[in-house]
Amino acid sequence: MRDHCLVEGRRLPYMDVINMYANRAGVGGTDANHYHVGEVPNLAAIYLTNFLLRRGLTADHVSLFTPERDRIARILADRDPRTAAITTTFHLTPAPVIEIVRFVRAHHPETTIIVGGPLVDNLTTATADPEALSDLFDLMDADVYVRESQGEATLLRAVAALREGHSLADTPNLYLRRSDGFAFTRAQPEANSLDEVAIDWSLFSDAELGATVQTRTARSCAFKCSFCDFPARAGALALADITTVEAELRALSDRGVRNIVFIDDTFNVPPKRFTELLKMMVRNDFDFGWYSFFRCSSTRDEETFDLMAQSGCRAVFLGIESASDSILKLMNKSAKSAQYRHGIEQLKARGITTFASFVVGFPGENADTVRETIDFLNTAAPTFFRAEPWWYNHRSPIHARAAELRIFGQGYDWRHASMDIHGACDARDAIFDSVTTSTWIPSYNFDFWALPYLVGKGMEIEQAVEFHALAERAMRWNDHPGHPESHAASTDLARLFETVKMTPAKYTAPSTS
Known part of the structure; x- marks a missing residue:
């Protein structure tokens, strides 16, 4: 239990502690902020979207599934996408993928769902039995799986083929659904130049x-x-x-990052x-x-x-x-x-x-x-x-x-x-x-x-250090609910957020109903 601390009788992860006290104190000008590290744009999603946009396709990106479910539903309804690509950079098990795929299927059954990233690589490496691997792919219920450590060029070829109505059988690095399971097309390792695939940050809005x-x-x-x-x-x-990095950093600095x-x-x-x-x-x-x-x-x-x-x-x-x-x-x-x-x-x-x-x-x-x-x-x-x-x-x-x-x-x-x-x-x-x-x-x-x-979001680094110290102090009394030291730590956390100034969160607090 070193990821949660006991505050006011509740065991909460750190970001929930921040949300509780920040909203109570009116930090960010509202009591419905949902501060979450997912506000930072998911680089994998940005990177893949940039790669497709710069090559003439249209694409939207989503950084975080749960807080952006309504936005995803709007994209599926309004943009009528042929393809939804799910990157698994932070997924260790199929469970999160299953949830996302079900959501997409429920809102737009016609969309072809492509899953790639480390989870696919891990599953294909760890599962030697083709039938067992097909069962895992069936469980996640995507249509196509990309197995390639880079993968952006494979995604581009797959999306372009789907747009033109062509078969994916000639696209390398894919597991495709067959009548008897999933079969791999063929391996073709990618070697994408970081200079050629650099992000054009002008393609993304300030809000993004x-x-x-x-x-x-x-x-x-x-x-x-x-x-x-x-x-x-x-x-x-x-x-x-270095010149590529310099151009990216100058663009981000000019945008106010x-x-x-x-x-x-x-x-x-x-x-x-x-x-x-x-x-x-x-x-x-x-x-x-x-x-x-x-x-x-x-x-x-x-x-x-x-x-x-x-x-x-x-x-x-x-x-x-x-x-x-x-x-x-x-x-x-x-x-x-x-x-x-x-x-x-x-x-x-x-x-x-x-x-x-x-x-x-x-x-x-x-x-x-x-x-x-x-x-x-x-x-x-x-x-x-x-x-x-x-x-x-x-x-x-x-x-x-x-x-x-x-x-x-x-x-x-x-x-x-x-x-x-x-x-x-x-x-x-x-x-x-x-x-x-x-x-x-x-x-x-x-x-x-x-x-x-x-x-x-506006928290001073000294305040961030103090928050961690107070949260750790509360955590040390996790096994002693009601102890005066636990109460004192909670009181000091509440007092800290009376002095913190932060900008509003991108997401609103999830409903408790």
């Missing part, structure tokens, strides 16, 4: 963009951490040219390019702050940290994973805890907010390595932190060492020579209980990326 926008300057990751299969799925690292979130997995890699990016941003003197993932082992000189501050860096996500050098070596992180410590010190000295993310229970983890993580957090003191149990992915490189490291199970049901999932959950709780110099950020419906969203 808002104050906070995500973008990317690279595809895939330069590293091969043993717990992660992303580089294998995404292919070789691809980089956009105030927060840029770079979703590159390793924004500061390669280091030389990162320095060029920073100098470009300083030269343009853009009127926005920026947020990104950051790898401490790849940036060590003080000049680069100075350029980060000068170019508007507000906060960074540090995927530290463990403070134990022995665990980092098993993870193939190519980094040592001392480098993370130095990086946090340099970032904090320049007023840059830091969020440290940890994995608990990776093979080799034991009580001593957990203590190393606790000691690191209490001495390095990043602004925020989170620790989550390791998720055992059989597609990750560490799986090849399962026999050697005595790893059994998968997902969140595993054990190995030095720990099991229950021990990892206990260790996570011990870290939460023992760290006193950093503030917890949950993962459910919130995460670090809520920070630029809240700042974009």
